[in-house]
Amino acid sequence: MSQAERRADRWLILAVICLAQLVVVLDNTILNVAVPSLTRELGATTAQTQWVIGAYSLAQAGLLIAAGGLADRYGRKKVQLLGLALFGVGSLGAALAGNPGELIAARAGMGVGGSLLLATSLAIIVRTFDADEQPKAITIWTAIASVGVALGPVIGGVLIEHFWWGSVFLVNLPVAALGLIAVAWLVPESKDPRGDRPDLLGAVLSTAGLVGVVYAIIQGPGTGWTGSRTLVAGGLGLLFLLAFVLWERRIEHPLLDLAFFRNARFRGAISGGVLVSFGMGGSLFLLTQHLQFVLGYGPLSAGLRTAPMALTVIALNLTGVGMRLTMKLSPPIAIASGLTLLAAGLAAIAEFGRDGSYPGILLGLVLMGAGVACAQPAMAGAIMTSIPPEKAGIGSGLMGTLSEFGNSLGVAVLGAVLTAGFAGSLPAGLPDSAARSLPEALAAAGPSAAHQVRSAFADSLTTSQLIGAVAVLLGGFLAAWLLSRAGTAQPVPAAQQGEPVTQEG
DSSP states (O other): OOGGGOOTTHHHHHHHHHHHHHHHHHHHHTTGGGHHHHHHHSOOOHHHHHHHHHHHHHHHHHHHHHHHHHHHHHOHHHHHHHHHHHHHHHHHHHHTOOSHHHHHHHHHHHHHHHHHHHHHHHHHHHHHSOTTTHHHHHHHHHHHHHHHHHHHHHHHHHHHHHSOTTHHHHTHHHHHHHHHHHHHHHOOOEEOTTOOOOOHHHHHHHHHHHHHHHHHHHHHHHHOTTSHHHHHHHHHHHHHHHHHHHHHHHSSSOSSOGGGGGOHHHHHHHHHHHHHHHHHHHHHHHHHHIIIIISOOOHHHHHHHHHHHHHHHHHHHHTSHHHHHHHHSOHHHHHHHHHHHHHHHHHHHHHHTTTTOHHHHHHHHHHHHHHHHHHHHHHHHHHHTSSOGGGHHHHHHHHHHHHHHHHHHHHHHHHHHHHHHHHHHSOTTOOGGGGGOHHHHHHHHOGGGHHHHHHHHHHHHHHHHHHHHHHHHHHHHHHHHHHHHTOSOOOOOGGGTTOOOEEOO
């Protein structure tokens, strides 16, 4: 695409795509401050609240790559519109849910719609902007996604303080409606006539495998790591994932071309993407409980106090500072630096926030935001430049898969560490079920042991956050090493490769 062929309305198209992206990201974070309300009003256990968050992420993670293939073949605009419609319907069902089971099912339905949106957003950007403008467009896309991270807890806190927990889902409806109108009006259709047929069996196997493994991680601390439910779920999950790999290797048009993993740049970007989402998703899940259960903040106050991380991302990206820094650094250095800052932020929250010091938590959130602003655009660019341009939908789906899988894994793993540590620190004589949530433990312990129970919960939070920091730091070095092995050669821009992409409008 030459400068003369650039669409005059390309930046408006970017704004529309970012709006659709904002809807999905907003719903990932708006629910964090509702966790205590769900625990009290729906009687949800810690594992159930993890599933309310995780079901949404897992549905997306399992379907995103298939959705990307569907978009490549049949049209990215059509898939965007379908995703917005399904997301709106799922949001209405979630708002009307009467028990944790109904809410989990509705959240999974929302995840299906979200998968269609995330699988097309980056692909449309890549097809709309040429190679010179793509880094700037991707950086803006990243920053707008961070707006959702920032606004989610704040909007959630306002709604919960004035209405009820279901209102956090109703807020999605006008945004989804506006997105439908804007996408239908502005976004051009684009597709690859040679696109592969969707691999439905692959989507089923990958989703079943991920659900089984994460279910085992969530249930392990409560039912025992050697319990039948944990072992059966984890074993079946691993078998489904093995079957997925074997199936993908033998079919002509796989859901995920495993040859992508031979590219060191791709492997490094994949590793970094999972770790950023792991750290952000898990830490926010823990931090909102820390602020409300331990430090006693209300939902709105807690939401406002988690916003600095995303606001830092927005400030660095929208001012162009993040992009300039990222472009001056090689991808390995940019990703390693970003993940090191993210790990430092997690450690700062764990160490300085354990005694109730919000300035220490604020420092950690700012460090995390700087890390995300540095690493995320570099990872997006590394992934999209390491796969064939005609697979833009698959690439976009992979980006979304990384984000959602990392987020759900962070909630599951760090939540499991929290539950296990809490159970081991409770006063003697309390039933095992008391460790399922702080309110249950306080009710079982009574006023005399309330301080000990709260201290045990706070100590378990600190341990979980430190484990997350170590995982992100070590993974950052691994991702940088993999990327450095790929060298610095840049692929030929998509417009010069002659891919037969059909674009209308």
